Amino acid sequence: MSALTAPEQATLRLLAATFVPAADADRVATIAADALDRAVDPAQLRQLRLVLRLLELPITNLATGAGFVAFRDMPPVARERTLLRWSASPLVLRRSGVNAFRKLLTFIAYADPGPPDAPNPLPRAIGYVTDDPPVPKERAPIRPLVVDRAPSARLSGADEPIELEADVVVVGSGAGGGVVAAELARAGRSVLIVEAGPFVDEATMPRDELDAYGRLYLNHGLLSTWDGAVTMLAGSGVGGGTLVNWMTCLDAPADVRGEWAREHGLDGVDGDEWSADVREIEARLGVAAATVIPPKDELIRRGAAALGWDAGVIRRNATDCGDCGSCPFGCRRGTKQSGIRAHLADAATLGARVLDRARVRSIIRSGGGSGPVIGVAGTLAPDGSSTAGPEAPSRWFSVYAHQVVLAAGGLRSPAVLQASGIAHPSVGRHLRIHPVSIVGALHDEPVDMWRGTMQAARSLEFASDEPGRRRYVIESAPGHLGLLALVLPWEGATAHAELMAGARHFSPLIAITRDGGEGRTQLTRSGRVRIDYRLDALGTATLRHALRSMVRIARAGGAREILALGSPMLRHRVDAGDGELRRFDDFEDAVTVTDFGPHRGTVASAHQMGTIRLGADPADHPADPRGRVRADARGSVVPGLYVADASTFPTGVGVNPMITVMAMARRVARTVLAESTPG
DSSP: OOSSOHHHHHHHHHHHHHHOTTSOHHHHHHHHHHHHHHHSOHHHHHHHHHHHHHHTOHHHHHHTTSOSOOGGGSOHHHHHHHHHHHHTOSSHHHHHHHHHHHHHHHHHHHHOOOOTTSOOHHHHHHTOOOOOOOOOSSOOSOOOOOOOOOOOSSTTOOSOOEEEEEEEEEEOOSHHHHHHHHHHHHTTOOEEEEOSSOOOOGGGOOSSHHHHHHHHBGGGGOEEOTTSOEEEOOBOSTTTHHHHSOOBOOOOOHHHHHHHHHHHOOTTTTSHHHHHHHHHHHHHHTEEEOSOOOHHHHHHHHHHHHTTOOOEEOEEEBSSOOOOSOGGGOOTTSOBOOTTTTHHHHHHHTTOEEEOSEEEEEEEESGGGTSOEEEEEEEEOOTTOSSOOSOSOOEEEEEEEEEEEEOSHHHHHHHHHHHTTOOOTTTTEEEBOOOEEEEEEEOSSOOOTTSSOSOOEEEOTTOSOBTTBOOEEEEEOOOOHHHHHHHSOOSOHHHHHHHHHTGGGEEEEEEEEOOOOOEEEEEOTTSOEEEEEOOOHHHHHHHHHHHHHHHHHHHHTTOSEEEEOSSSOEEEEOOSSTTHHHHHHHHHHHHTTOOOSTTTSOEEESOOBOTTOBOSOTTTOSBOTTSEEESSTTOOEEEEEEEOSGGGOSSOOSSOOHHHHHHHHHHHHHHHHHTOOOO
């Protein structure tokens, strides 16, 4: 049963009908209500329900100029005006609430394929066609453990839990967890990998965007900062982010690694040890330059070269790639060298076991909770549920092990420490997210950004810090319809529909910026993760600088129209008429003062780092330079407890982090092996 009341659901349907009038509002609202129930923290849900109720209060709408009338009693034009006023309101609750519903409902309206007997007409009208790649003959060699998942009759889980044993338990199976598991299994250790998300092999990979985000992404794809201002993506399943990422392989810049060694005491990351690790990783992943350059990517190469800027081809972890465009849904062909085809596959072949749909709740320590680790405890998702969420009742499990390696990612790993009472004051702090700004280039001819190589082109022209801004990397980006609908500003239903109608001609440029603003993660009472983040002044300046660089590339690369995504969205039409250059100069000037305040500028993130950062100074680093987790700020470590994921980064790395995570994981794996023996 939905947490929304019947009147609240009715208002949600009206919102869906107002944001995307051509959609099936009943279906969109039903899917949205279910998603809110499954993925949103109860405290956030209360705020969203309050927004629905406020919309129906005549006195509220009188204050915004709509007259003394409830939202349900307004004609469609008045509803649209009301939502536009709310989305620009100086009151954060109104602005954030309406924008949260706008993102959710527009995403569903375009991502949902519809029921088999009544397909969603919106994608067909746009001309959205995707490939259906063949499934490989050889399955990935991973077979998750089969256990009794019947929910406990008591919420406390006091009845008999499932008990398992291993030399080492690895919590999480993404880029870091897969590498650690493979290294330990290769050395003869008994390894058990515990993953909160599901195992999905190629035969059952999602075929559409809505299913993919629901099954393979953290929070069923509804991940954002607590205030909803920054939309986030993070993988959740066996393989983690490697399962759904766009395969861009970049090493940590040498000067960033030098900073980590010099300022944070990470010996070896700036020398041969690190380089050898990266070579091993790239060889295992089959990393090579993209050979198929789609039109959306060619725009970056052509535009950057015309400006005299760096332009290059992205290196990717794929073998015999069919360039089908389904990377964000998981690779049905089995050619992406994600965890289930690379390191996790290696670990499984060597005897490592996988327990999927199992959320670790706490670390078990001896000595009344103050001694060495002896394992982990958590809950299993019941049969029929794809993810082990925080909801009760659940069947409990325990894994007893000599060592525990946290590799659940920059958001979940600190939550496990916080839930376990490991109280270093910096756990969850220093969150870095690589804020992304976005420019859209419209072409005369269709480019179908959802087909072909996901990312093939990049510019490193601004990949070093300069006075007044930090470094950033400009990359091409793919986009299926739901994600595009979500990131495009909504300036009225007709305007949004017109932009979506041109989706085949749209190619995004993104800038991944190295941030220095302070973010934080905290465990909520419901067991979910609260993410707080604010851009600092230099971060805002960097996003603006990146927008300006991207609009220049788009113009020089031959775009006919350029969109700088923000609120308001800025547009420039490229033509041969008199005054076009002057208009472009004015456009550039406007771009450089884009407001990136909460729910104003468009900001996204697919990388979350730094929440258990490694370093020599125990006062400010929750883990030591080799990945041992500290018990407190005085420097004592928790014997047998390690961390090996993106949370280890002392700072943001400034490029796509997968290769860096894997190199860091090899580093930590050596520490684990040095402090253990088989059996």
